[in-house]
Amino acid sequence: MTVTAERRAAASTHQLAVGPGPLVPPADFGPTDTKRGWVVTAFITLIAAITRFTMLNYPTDGGTPVFDEKHYVPQAWQVLTGGWTPDNPGYGLVVHPPVAKQLIAIGEAMFGYDAWGWRFSSAVAGTVTVLLVVRIVRRLSRSTMIGAIAGLLLIVDGLSFVSARLGMLDIFLALFGVAAFGCLIVDRDRMRERMATVQAEGRIGVSALGPRLGVRWWRFGGGVLVGLACGTKWSGLYFLLFFAVLSIGFDIANRRAYGVARPWLGTAIRDLPSTIYSLVLIPLCVYLASYWPWFASETGVYRHVVGVKVGTGGHFSFVPDALRSLWYYSGTVLKFHEGLTNSAGNHHPWESKPWTWPMGLRPMLYYFADGDHIKGCGAASCVKAVMLIGTPAIYWLAFPVLIWGLWRAIVGRDWRYTAALTGYFAALLPWFADLDRQMYYFYAVAMAPFFMMVLALTLGDIIGRARNGLERRNTGLLVAALYLAIVIANFIWLWPVLTALPISPTMWSNELWLPSWR
Template sequence: MGRVTSAAPATADRELDELPRQTEDLGTRPGPVIPEPVFGATDRGRGTLVGIIITLVAALTRFWGLTQPTDGGTPVFDEKHYVPQAWQVLTGGQWIEDNPAYGLVVHPPVGKWVLAAGEAMFGYGPMGWRFMSAVCGVVIVLAIYLSVRRLSRSTLVGAIAGILAICDGVLFVQSRMGMLDIVQTAFVVLAFAALIADRDQMRARMHRVFLDGRIDDSPFGPRFGFRWYRFAAGVMLGLACGTKWSGLYYVIFFTVLCLGFDVAARRAYHVKRPWAGVLRRDVLPAGLSLAVMPVAIYLASFATWFASESSVYRYVVGTEIGSGGTFSWVPAALRSLWYYEAGILDFHAGLTNSAGNHHPWESKPWTWPMSLRPMLYAVEYGPDQCGGADCVRGQMLIGTPAMWWLAGPMILWALWRIASRRDWRYVAVLVAYSAGILPWFAELDRQMYFFYATVLAPFLVMGLALACGDILRAGYRARRPDRRTVSVLIVAFYVTLVIANFVWLWPILTGSPISDLEWGRQMWLPSWT
């Protein structure tokens, strides 16, 4: 059996710096065609240095002026829900929300534990409320950089993604708010990064098996063994579900994505029965890691609720619900939790426009990709805000237009690459992006807000960065200096435009004092006001 590499000259899996030096048509070698043995960017030293710089810049932007704005020293917007809940979790003695004044607690505890960690370090103040959100924001930027670097096999393209992530208004503002969405987004992005690393690791194992001549030992292909990256993804998905229920969407979408990777790997290395191989050897362990594991972690997040004598609805069997019936065999603790969660579901189901629930800043999911209806988190008017001159201090959650207004073209380009080149990178990004938006179209009557789109931002950034990489690759492959120069200039201009757009929006992203005139200039669309 020939020891070959690849016949795919159009593949996007090469480091940009190596492209000009490719002169051999690898497809002319004898034997069956298999993918190139490139499983990530090869410049580890440079990649590490760039990652450190990206992380430091992200930390600087996220932590600078973190204690502003406030509502007279108190939390702003939905911080008013989660900040005191986190404090009660921290100070209640049992790591649960058992204060009867809260009534029904509508989100699982993991995100509030994360916020409570910051309050434990810095107390009940703005730094304590927001410290862990800022940490999550930095982690997200680093995870985006690492994911795109692996997707593109290029440190340069990864760096572009890191810069775009730093300059995105949604990721920036949510990183500076004591809310749950940025925490969930961090877990989702880490799960995605783990699945991309798992794909590379499994392909590397498959490649070794192929070169050793053992690919035909079984018509179903080799067994992959225990997959730590996939296990880590399952843990992250469990924590995402333990932060907000919408993490369930990612459990479903990412499980399908992982199995799709496995089918593609077995087909790429000429396994005789790839689909049957996945059914026999991958479905069960994938389900255990990516479906069962998140459920187990979700239940484990309620361990303190199970253990407490004062947990809300902990002992409803025999009072609120009967002790007999069809499900009497289920432990009373789990039946109580089911009753509790059913109440949460009823609460969310009742937050509908048809039931008379309206909010001046609510939005529907078709407006999210272009950030057409942002959110006003805090605003103060008057001369006392600017040392005697009339001005405004307002903070808005708004996506950087230079990126968010290109969501549609990015999706179309991704679909074209998938249809014409079978580009797996865009499949991964679109699956993740879809998990964050498509399920919301099933319940359009419900109250929704733009901050639900926080989890879309990382995958928008990844798609745009990959598109920039495609432009650069097209220039390098042209083998003409003028084409290379034009491609570099296009990407450099775009990245500069994003940075300039972010700087322009800085006052309304941070709540800095500006004049009424300047505030009006910041409001580009009528729907922003």
């Protein structure tokens, strides 16, 4: 018998004992079908890779990037050729941290300055995100099948699909946000397992604060990853804040579940310092480290601004000049973003507000071409387009699914829904704080994986478990299978406008289901 099996057996035995103390939770610290889980994960990931990499170099704008690729792709190339930092002050839109551009540059280093080069890293990020979602939902639900359903939903989500096939930033933000979330979920299970060991050994009551839980490498990894999210876009900071609260909640629940006399104080003294270290200090260090080429450069934007545009004295003169220069640089970026408001006259025909994102009511047109010179659709004139559309069969169920998730989280106290919704709302709610700002549907890319988690958990509830009765489970499986068939069919229908395949103007009109899609 393995050490883990012994711990589970000991905890289960303890749970059955009758006594004045509280019972401990079941010894459930993660899925046990390891081999089957990895086989299913590999299969789903392979499908994701095929869809993300097929025709990855198509379309282009006459061999050049499309839409906002025009900002980030040349910046990534200049990162590659200029010392891993944009060092040309002429780049007026160097307004995001460098991590995603550095990753795009890796693809350009491998394949050159062409569509394969500037989209390769995005496709890898989109594929790995699917893998992570399968593993995370499998752990949340303790079901490899539900994990596979979550991965399949993300594969056929048009929002995630298109974002993984363009050299832009948000797919990397989604990747790091999901990866950090996954680390915290594993950390929760590991800490419960450690607490069960202490409980089985009869040491819970040694201190009213509960035991120290040792080094928490998974939470440390979560801090590194959320730091990379912040190094991709500043909106990664929202993941940091929400995930820190989630992690503290896990710690309080863990100590309460195992009968610690003072769980809140125990969390504050035993766990909070580790939380601050892992989810505040480490992300800050990772964020600063992402600027290492800029720190090492002589020609980076605003690298030596102290003594030129910033005085050398003042209350913060003790701060190293390099950090003061970065602070000034960041201030100019913040000023740029603050100016992107509707009230300042900034309007875009495809902008949207966050209340439209859950249902994908206002997609974005990334690429469009029509005319007699386009052939292949069987008509005299053809249309080619890439539109960022969330698959309607998924997103038009957003509100009932979210309401169910909130019900399960608040009334049913189901930690799985609480966790997944934390990630979802971290990517959505902060945008409501400044509705005057220009916003776009591609900001919702970071929400998509977490919505697939909530939707998969909901389908898991519909399917039910074997103990609910064979007939009940078979009916649930049939409902879930039919729904997935509809989602896949919807994705196939949208495929031409997600990949710029030539279609007739009539077909193009048929693809635009809502007036807000035009």
